[in-house]
Amino acid sequence: MQIRIVKETELWNVLNFSAQMFWKQDLARYTEEGKEAFLAFLKYENQLERYQTGKILLFAAYEKETVCGALELDTQGEVLFMYTDPGYQKEHLEAKLLQEACRLAVTSNMYTHLTVKTIPEKETLYRELGFEEEGAFVPEYGMMKKTLRMSVQKCCQQNQAKKKSNTGLYIGIAVMAGIMFLVFILGVLAFFVFGTVQRQKETGRTYAQEIPFDEKMIPMPEEEPEEENDGxxxxxxxxxxxxxxxxxxxxxxxxxxxxxxxxxxxxxxxxxxxxxxxxxxxxxxxxxxxxxxxxxxxxxxxxxxxxxxxxxxxxxxxxxxxxxxxxxxxxxxxxxxxxxxxxxxxxxxxxxxxxxxxxxxxxxxxxxxxxxxxxxxxxxxxxxxxxxxxxxxxxxxxxxxxxxxxxxxxxxxxxxxxxxxxxxxxxxxxxxxxxxxxxxxxxxxxxxxxxxxxxxxxxxxxxxxxxxxxxxxx
CATH class of the missing domain: 3.30.565.40 (Fervidobacterium nodosum Rt17-B1 like)
Structure with a gap:
């Protein structure tokens, strides 16, 4: 199992997974107004623009090449959405995704707390993950939502850090490790136009139309693969x-x-x-x-x-x-x-x-x-x-x-x-x-x-x- 920040070339698949999980898990819980607002927010062209301008941080959990969890935050630490495949319930992916977000916060000093606006049906999940109440339920898109809050320090303390692999080899790869550095310079680079950003063309596609969702749950891995060395x-x-x-x-x-x-x-x-x-x-x-x-x-x-x-x-x-x-x-x-x-x-x-x-x-x-x-x-x-x-x-x-x-x-x-x-x-x-x-x-x-x-x-x-x-x- 690997949890990391999503690359731009992986954005479509991760958003497609998130849309599928929304339809399976939350569709019945949302009002029509709430459903339309969330799917408009999740639209690929909208998410691509946010990704390329550094307005969001998107993490995903992978089993080999298969997406089995996703977490999106803004740069202030607000959880915009988090979905995991129920087939990986024993992996505690929600906690692991939040831990990665907290590790990034510690490294970059971007935010000191995580917050989330949750519907009543998901309040228990977030409280079990360590979030605490910050306000009462308030109406939003015809639904009631409550803001919960958790300090980055608390998140790091209650989730054990990854163990280092004793392979005798240390390797640093800029394509992956540079994500932390990107967070450091992303905001201040926004006003400098040094080159042309090649954006993907708008597709107008609807999630899961071209990549149908397999109704069968992704099987649990038989053996936990050895974790990669962190450097x-x-x-x-x-x-x-x-x-x-x-x-x-x-x-x-x-x-x-x-x-x-x-x-x-x-x-x-x-x-x-x-x-x-x-x-x-x-x-x-x-x-x-x-x-x-x-x-x-x-x-x-x-x-x-x-x-x-x-x-x-x-x-x-x-x-x-x-x-x-x-x-x-x-x-x-x-x-x-x-x-x-x-x-x-x-x-x-x-x-x-x-x-x-x-x-x-x-x-x-x-x-x-x-x-x-x-x-x-x-x-x-x-x-x-x-x-x-x-x-x-x-x-x-x-x-x-x-x-x-x-x-x-x-x-x-x-x-x-x-x-x-x-x-x-x-x-x-x-x-x-x-x-x-x-x-x-x-x-x-x-x-x-x-x-x-x-x-x-x-x-x-x-x-x-x-x-x-x-x-x-x-």
Whole structure:
């Protein structure tokens, strides 16, 4: 079972499902006036315009390719409709859909409460989900409706978070993960006309005429499939007791005004250290901040002449949303991972990047992959075999052979933008790539595989570094 934000190409099917559920579950409960109002609201052309202008958030539950639940909200957190297939009653899809909406709210700070206007027949359902009364029943379209309310915090607390899959593989894909970033920039981009939005033609179709509803309930899955990994920020961290220094979060945010010819918007979170020697503390704090702000620095604050020329040919937009996680901390070493959802030159082209800083907190030395690992052909071949074993259908893994990976590990990717990744976590040593390519079968994102110290023993360089790495993470 997968629950996620609906893509535009999936909009028709999700709305069709919702219309079918309305006819089966609520039609008899609605007045003629209420029925006409809801179906007019649900009309495809109306929903498409709302979707493309960022006025709604639409979530769906999928069993393989089949829609089995849908939840639509506005950007203030009001539930506009929620329907689930009764055949999945044991899956508690209503609670899971609301949880996804709350997770988005926590990430984007869009709304602090969920509200819903419900008819009497559905009041019990929403109360069981945690909603509480906010007002009395009032007439609307010839029906009585009551507003219920639930805090996002309460929703998150009463619904358990998803468990992370221990596959040894972390992968970020911009097409999917970028949805969170879209929420960050969607509202402020509305007044910038950087390109033509290709809208689908009006069809005049009525839901379920072209896609008849199967009266048989969708069968329950025999086995719950393993959940996909949510990314490197879900990795288990190794945090030693009494590391001897403190870490505090800082934020750097900016948004250009409406009169600006260049749209800049960023919200960057990064850590800052205290309790180290003055020189090391200053150097590492600057390194951490610059790593977090890399997209803004590269494309806006300090672009190369080549980059300036490229940007002049693109749409005038730079946007970046950065979150981080301390994945390793002890008295000798620190590792911080930065996940960056960004858009440059085209706000429709959302990318996801992963960067890291691995540092000696006593000397201030920064470690790159090639400093501590001999990334020869044997190593590249081992990495590819592990990646193929964990994720055989990934485009990056399939397109590039071991010889090409060897060059990428050394930082030589030619015209491609492929950078090696090296991290310490509580689960081992993560090694992989961040990539941005023109090859549609590869796309852009990041991918890492975790190894333990023993697996890497024959490739290790700089023995002093490996002596400092805690045995517990192996």
């Amino acid at each position: 490197i920020l879900q990795a288990e961290a190794y945090i030693a007791v009494n590391a001897g220094y403190e870490i505090e979060e800082e934020n750097d945010a900016f948004e250009s005004d409406r009169s600006s010819a260049y749209f800049i918007s960023y919200n960057i979170n990064y850590p800052q250290l205290s309790g180290l020697s003055e020189k090391v503390e200053k150097e590492l704090n600057e390194k951490l901040k610059n790593c977090a702000r890399e997209t803004v620095i590269t494309y806006y604050e300090n672009p190369t002449e080549e980059m300036k020329e490229w940007m002049m040919q693109q749409e005038a937009v730079v946007a970046s949303q950065v979150n981080y996680k301390v994945t390793y901390q002890d008295e000798n070493l620190l590792c911080v991972a930065f996940e960056d959802y960004y858009s440059v030159g085209n706000y429709n082209n959302i990318r996801v990047g992963l960067r890291s800083v691995v540092a000696n907190v006593k000397s201030g030395e920064i470690y790159d992959l090639k400093d501590v690992i001999s990334t020869n052909h044997t190593f590249a071949n081992m990495w590819k075999e592990e990646a193929m074993d964990h994720y055989p259908e990934n485009g990056f893994v399939n397109v590039y052979d071991a010889k090409e990976l060897e060059h990428f590990f050394e930082g030589d990717s030619g015209e491609e933008r492929i950078s090696p990744i090296f991290m310490l976590t509580g689960e081992g040593i993560e090694i992989g790539f961040e990539y941005v390519t023109e090859d549609t079968s590869v796309g852009n994102g990041y991918l890492t595989i975790d190894f333990d110290k023993e697996e890497l023993k024959r490739f290790q360089k700089k023995p002093k570094f490996w002596k400092m790495v805690a045995e517990e993470i192996s």
